[in-house]
Structures are given as C-alpha cells and as structure tokens.
Amino acid sequence: MTAPLAVVSGGTRGIGLAFSTRLVALGHRVVGLYHSDEEAARQAHAKLGDTFWPVRLDVADAADVERVTARIVAEHGGPTVLVNNAGRNIDRPLLEMSTKDWDRVLGTNLDGPFYLTRALAPAMLAQAGAGPGSVIVNVGATTGIRPRLNGVNYCASKAGLLQLTKCLALELAPRIRVNCLIPGMTWTDELVGRFNLDDPQARAAVLTEIPQGRIASTDDIADALEFLVGAGSAYLTGQKLIVDGGQFMW
Template sequence: MSTAPVAAPAAGGPAGAGSLAVVSGGTRGIGRALSERLARRGHRVVALYVADEEAARATEADLGPAVRAVRADVTDAGAVAAAVADAVERYGPPRVVVNNAGVNIDKPFLRSTPEEWHTVIGTSLFGALNLTHACAPHMLDEPGGSVVNIGATTGLRPRTDGAAYCAAKAALLHLTKCLALELAPAVRVNCLIPGFTWTDEVVARFRLDDDAAREAVLRHIPQGRIASTAEIADALEFLVDSRSSYITGQKLIVDGGQFMW
C-alpha cells in the first residue's frame, strides 16, 4: 500500500523543521515506518540501505522529497562516514539517529558459521557503533539530540537457533547505556524494543499468514494481536520528542505485554 508523500520541510517551519535524521535500514519494514514518521515530524530523513534497490526507490517515490535513500553498508565504517559527511553537508548536523539495521540468520549454533556470525553481529552491533560514531560529533554542539537503537526481545530472553542475533541485541542494550553516559547531556540514547510486528519479514519467518501459526503466537501476547509498524513509530516519536527529555539509557519494550520485564 502506497503512503502519501511527505513534503520537504519548509524554511521557517516548526522547531526542528528541516533538521537531519538518519535511519539505518530505513527503507523496509519497521525502518521504513520510522523514516516516514520522522519525515512527518519535519525532519530531512536519510534512509540508509544496503541491497534492495527496488525498496529504496519505492520509499523515495512513496514518501516524497523529505526522504532520501542512500546506499551504505553499516558494517563498513568508511562507507557510513562518507554517507554521514554527505548528509551533514546537505542538511546540517543530525538531530536524530536511529540504528535499525539488522540481519537475522536462524540456524542451530553448531551448524552456523563464523561468516554468518560476522554478518549478524556486524550489522546489528557494529552497524550501530559505526553510525553513532560518525554522527555523534556533529550532535554535541546543540543539546537535544537523540539516538535510538532498535533492539529485540531476544536481547533479553534467549532463544534457540539465534545465538549470534541474541548476543548482538544483548550487546546493543549495554551499548545504549554506555553511549547514554558518554554523550550526556547533549545527546540522549535509548533502546526501543519491538515485539511481534506485522512486516513482510516477520510474517514469513513465523508464518503469520497461516491461521494456526498466528494463533499460536497470539496466545502468548496479552493484547491478543500483532503490532503495526505505526505503533512502533509512535514509540520512536516519543523517544525523540521533548516529552522524553529526562529519559536516557533506558529500554522501551513495545510488545503487547508478551514479555513483562
């Protein structure tokens, strides 16, 4: 379903209008919804992607001139630094950074490979390190910036067939706290943890288009439904808004009550 385009922010608009937001993995699934929400808040959004050119072009076409899709592999520190430098030159310093990029390779540990570990951990953890390292120096001169790391419930509760992914997301939680300490008070850093969310990837992985498989999942969610990507974007909007100005180093779990930590 197409989304109404978001006009490019006009000069002299609301506070923060036109300021830069960078979203890794920002052209598909939850990431695309986050890019759209930030654009509707008045940001110029640079949505990083690595491979899916069709999704990148569709994101630009659907969301309009407020969102620019840029190819950059977040595991490549040089590529990330170059993409951020170009974005800063175009739009000024970032106000919001969202570390959303992630790769999940489900496989028993003893059948997984070092190459797969590097892919999974490199994207979820080193991707966040690389993007924040490139953006944070530009954010320190103007208080009020926000970094949001997109975690996973498996970073809190382990599961089978996901050792590298669980480890990467657990490390991302601790990275959130470390960066919250080091970048304070100018930049707040928090972790947004979605539960089951209706995206193409989640539907395929958990066979949610099958009634029996979906009901099996829903039995463990007190709210009795799967989240929409818009609901995850609602949580992001809160974390980057002045209403959360006293919140840093925290995790916000949006999972319908499935895991009550």
Template sequence: MQPRLAVITGGTKGIGLSFSRRLLSVGYRVVALYRSDQESAARAVKELGDDGFTALQSDISDSAEAFRTIELLLSEHGTPHVLVNNAGRNIDRPFLEMSPADWNQVIEANLSAPFYLTRVLAPAMLAAGGGSVVNVAATTGIRPRLNGANYCASKAGLLHLTKCLALELAPTIRVNSLIPGMIDTEEMNTRFRTDEPEFRDRLLAEIPQGYIGSPESMADALEFLVSDKASYITGQKMIVDGGQFMW
C-alpha cells in the same frame, strides 16, 4: 531555518519505513540508509517523494564505507538531530553449524554499524546542541532463542552499548533502545507463518493485548522517544509488545 534532520538506517522498508514516514509527518527531513534493496528504496521514494526525504545506499557494516557515508551526509545534509539505528541482519544456524562468516556478518550489521554511525555523528550532534539516538534492539537480546547465537549476542550487546552511550553522551544527547515485539511485517509473517490460522492463534495466545502490533505502533513509540516529552528519559529500553514479555 531548515527542519531538523533524522537519519534512519534500514529506513526504506518494514518498521524502518514507518519511522521515515512518521518523522517526515512531524516535520523532520529524513535520510534513510539502505544496504542493497533497490526495489524497496524506489518504492519508498515514490511514496514519500523527494521533498525532505532522501534514500542513500551504503553498507554501514563496513567501517570505511560507514565513515565515508557519514562524511557525505554531513556535508550535503547537515548534522542530524535524530539518529535511528534500525537496520539489522539475521542469519540463523544451529551453533555447531555457525561459521565465522555467519557470526561476523550479523555482529557487524547489528552491533558494529550502530557504533560506527554514532561514533562519527555524536561529535557533530554535541557541537550542534544535542539530540536523540534510538537503537532498535530485540527481545532476543534479553531472552535467547535457538539457532540465533549471533543475533541474540548482537542485540544483547546493542542494549548495553545503549546504556554506555547514554552515560557518556549525557546530558546533551539522549540514547535509548526501542524493542519490537510481534509487529506485522513481511519478515515476521514469514518467520512465524501468521497467514496460517493455527500458527497465528498460537502466537496471539501469548500476547495479553490479543493482537499483533502494526509498524505504526513502533512509530508512535519512536515519535515519543525523540520528542521533548521524553526529555528526562535516557539509557532506557522501551518494549512495544502488547505485554508479551513484560521485562
């Protein structure tokens, strides 16, 4: 029998790459979808090889392209046991300066794309006996921030979509959300200026565990959520944040 398949959006860099790396290490085949960053995709293929790992370019925020991609994926790779909706987009603006395009691009990437992929894959997963869907949300889906109305709304919607899907796809498919706190990625370092001691110390003071998490800590949580050890967990949000928010 072939190893189980996992589909991971945004799976060629950052936290998504740690997901790809981890699920490969525990025996999954992985198809990592990416939108446009060819360099990151090439680095991921070089690191992970092509034995069990495939990087596939697609703009899944476009419904027609998402449906074409999934049809291709199903025909060439089979039905996934795991779907990780990890890819996201962030366009920060003050609300009164936010354009309809700023709103739509973020909503489409962060909320519509998980709907499209899950909607097309769920019937095949149900027919194959089930599996697990993990939606990567954000703390700002619970607590808002300035200049991020589009992003916060998209992630709040994703949290509620997770619960709705958990209700409707149970008991065959489990659906949960995974929420990163401060995780050591290039994007986080740029946003929070963690290379500068003043800003790093201020951030660490907010985290009871006293350190910034690694992408591997997110992969630990994902490995658990998709495993049989989490068989009685669905419709939940797991926050990996060192105690920073405690929601």
C-alpha cells in the same frame, strides 16, 4: 528555518520505513540508509517525497560509514535524530554456524550502530549545543533479553546493543539522549515469513502469548519512536522501551 535532519538505518522498508514516514510527518528531513534493495528505496522516495533521501550504505563497513556520513553532513547538515534500525538475522544451530554467519549478524546489528554513532555524534553534539538536544534510538529485540534456540549470533548482538545504549547514554549526556526501543511481534513481511503468520492456526498460536491479543503494526512501533524523539521523553536516557503487547513482562 531549516527542518531538523534525521538519519534512519534500514529506513526504506518494514519498521524502518514506518520510522522514516513518521519522522517526515513530524517535520524532519530524513536520510534513509539501505543496504541493497534499490526498489524498496525507490518506492520509499516516491512515497515520502523530496524531504526523504535514500542513501546506500553498508553499516557493517567502517570505511563506508565514514565516507557516506561525511557526505550526508556536508550535504544536509548534522542530524538531531539517529535511529540505528538496520538489522540482520541468520539462524543456525551453534555447531552449524559459520564464522561468516556470526560476523555478518554482529557486523550489522552491533558494529553498525557503533560505527554510525561514532561518525555522526560530533555533528549531533554541535546541533545539540544550539538547541534542545539530540536523540539516538537503537532498535533492539526481545531476544537481547531472553535467548532462543539457533540464534546465538542475533541474541548476542542485541544483548550487546542494550549495553552499548547505556554506555553511549553515559558518554553523550546531557546533550544527546540515547535509548533502546524494543519491538515485540510486529507485522512485517519478514515476520510473516518467519512465523508463517498467513496461516490462521500459526497466527492464533502466536496470539495466545500476547495479552493485547494482536500483533503490533509498524505504526504502533513508530508511536514509540515518536515518544522517544519528542519532548515528552526529555528526562529519559539509557533506558529500554519494550513495545510488545505484554508478551514479555521484564
């Protein structure tokens, strides 16, 4: 029997690579979508082998999404798992934020999950009709619940993603479950750079806000993904799962 297919946007580095790695370990064939980093895509393929296919795609481009997803389904079949993980962050004060800054962040973080879900849902429904069901996991952010300075575009996009999750869960039930995975502080190159975590004092200041006393590894977040795509969450849909070591207790 052919192994189930998973599609992971932003699936070739950071948390997305951890998702792809975990799904391969769970027996999935994985298509890892990426925007532009060819070297990261090459390294991911070298690491994960022939059950992982990196595919270049701009998730904010509706026409590109339709074209590429049609090819994915034609070549690999319909997915049983879709992970909308691709994200973009451009911080500016409101009065300095350009329309391009707004559009690029909303395009990747909110339009992208909509476009990918719209394009792949028919094939996912067909797969779900023949088995236990399909799963969509949208990757949110704590700033979709609690705002921060200089992030109006990012915060709005992630808040919208929470509501998109609920709407999709209503419309695609019962054959597709849709949930939102919200990572807290997670050790990635992007986070280390943004928060200067290589500096012991800066890192110690962050840790004072986290009851668990550590920053999450990408494997911690992949553990949560494994739960959301597995049988143990079969009665869970339209929900948010916050994995943050207790930093935000909403």
